[in-house]
Amino acid sequence: MRISAVPSRFNHWIRTRPLQSDIVFATVIWAFMASLMFIASSTNDTAPYDFTWWSLPQLALGLVPIALRRVNMLAAVSLLIVATAFSAFTSWDFIAADGTAYLILTYTAAVHLTPRWSIVTGLIVWITATAWIFVVNGFWDPTSSAYAMVAVNWAMGITSYFIGWIVRYRKQRLHELTERTHIAEATQAALAEQAVGDERRRIARELHDVVAHHLAVIGVMAEGARRSFDSQPDKSKEALDTVSETAREALNQMRSLLTVLRSSEEPETQPLPTLDSIRSLVAQNREAGLPLKYTVKGDYFDLHQGASLAVYRIVQEALTNIIKHVGHNAQSEVILSYEPQQLSVRIINDVGDGAHSPQRAGGHGIIGMRERAHLYGGTLSAEVDDHGGFAVTATFPRAHAQDPATLAKAEQL
Structure with a gap:
């Protein structure tokens, strides 16, 4: 001991x-x-x-x-x-x-x-x-000498009582501080647990967006390669090349995302997608056989990294729903609009033969997109038109979505 x-x-x-x-x-x-x-x-x-x-x-x-x-x-x-x-x-x-x-x-x-x-x-x-x-x-x-003895004894008694009172007060203070420390530690642990839970949900959402979209593309291209394997070998080879490229891109994005679970000293293998990545996302879906048009309107302005990723994920999720639930003959379009007070993105499509609306398919995709928009003060709507077409519209207020550094520079001009 x-x-x-x-x-x-x-x-x-x-x-x-x-x-x-x-x-x-x-x-x-x-x-x-x-x-x-x-x-x-x-x-x-x-x-x-x-x-x-x-x-x-x-x-x-x-x-x-x-x-x-x-x-x-x-x-x-x-x-x-x-x-x-x-x-x-x-x-x-x-x-x-x-x-x-x-x-x-x-x-x-x-x-x-x-x-x-x-x-x-x-x-x-x-x-x-x-x-x-x-x-x-x-x-x-x-x-x-009784009176002197009484006076001395009472003085000693009062001193003894006063010392005991000081000890009692210190014990009470120590107990209160201990209780406060325990409460603070419990609160800190609860906040840390909540932060971990929020981060896990964010990672799960990101993984869902990455994996669901790329697997949908891989599934479509693999099916197309199987059908044209005998009659059009060249197209089958192109489709398989697209499958390989899509799988590698999905793997790279997953690696970049999972770096948050590693040490902060480890470098990221690939940056997370931004608004500029929407163009390559559209090109990838075109290679998968989806007739897709991409339009950018208004004057470009910088966005906060998180808001930029949210816009990209909304577009990615909407296109994933189109690939899974809408026929390949349907015409689709992504419209990105830089407006004076907000940024809006709209994904629309016409339902093709034998397809059904993504909204009827159910699932958590639309809920996840709406949560991403709300995170940056925006809104999201998903509607079906009279002809069965489907449209997803998300808006992000510029004051919430724009990069704070850019906003500060703009205010100084």
Whole structure:
């Protein structure tokens, strides 16, 4: 056992074993006081008392209340009163001669009892001590030192009570600080857990967008390659090349995304998509056989990285829904509009033969797109027209979506 652990173990034993520890405490005081009185009595012929072996049980009786002070204060005070009265009217002077029990009980009451009951207990203890002094030394004798002894005893009692009150206050403050620390740690742990959960949901959403879109493209191209394998081998080879390229791109994006789970010192393999990546996304879907048109309107302005990624993911999810649920003969279009107060993106298509609306297909795609738009103060709507076509429209307020650095420069112009 380490030496540094001894004090903590001793303090734990004192707190958890009050009766046993106080018995040891009272025994130590008894041995110390008996030694002092015996030495004083044997070396000083003018000592006011004669300490003999019969004085040892008398001194021990006066210290018994110390052993009960934390387990039963009422019993300790009652025993002290009885012992004091017995000492006052008998020759057993050593029961209350040292006064240690009075000081320790007063201190204990101030530490462990409520303020009201600690004051009541202190008054009872020291009224008892005062009565003993007057009975033993004489109340009516003007030459008696009883009054001086009473004044000294009350001063010592008040000091003992004040020390106990300070200890009680410090314990209360320590307990409050400990509780606050525990609450702060619990709150911090809850916030950290919530942050981890939010990050996991964000990663899951990103993985869904990446994997769902690219697998949809791979599925379409693989099906086309299978159908044209015998009749048009060249087109089958082109389709398989597109499958290979799409798979590699999906893998690279997944690697870039999963770097958030690694050490911050590891470099990212590929940056996350932005608005500029929409053009390559459109080209990829065209290679998959989707008749797709891409239009950009208005004057370009920079967007916050998160908002730019949100726009890209909305377009990606909408095109994924088109590939999964709409025929390949359907005409589709992506319109990106830079407006004075907002950025809007619209993905529309006409339903082809044998297709059904993405909205009827259900799933979490539209919910995820709407959450991305709301994250940057935007809105998203998904509607079916009278001809069965499907349109997704997302708007991002410029004040929320634009890069803060760009906004600051614009305000200075």
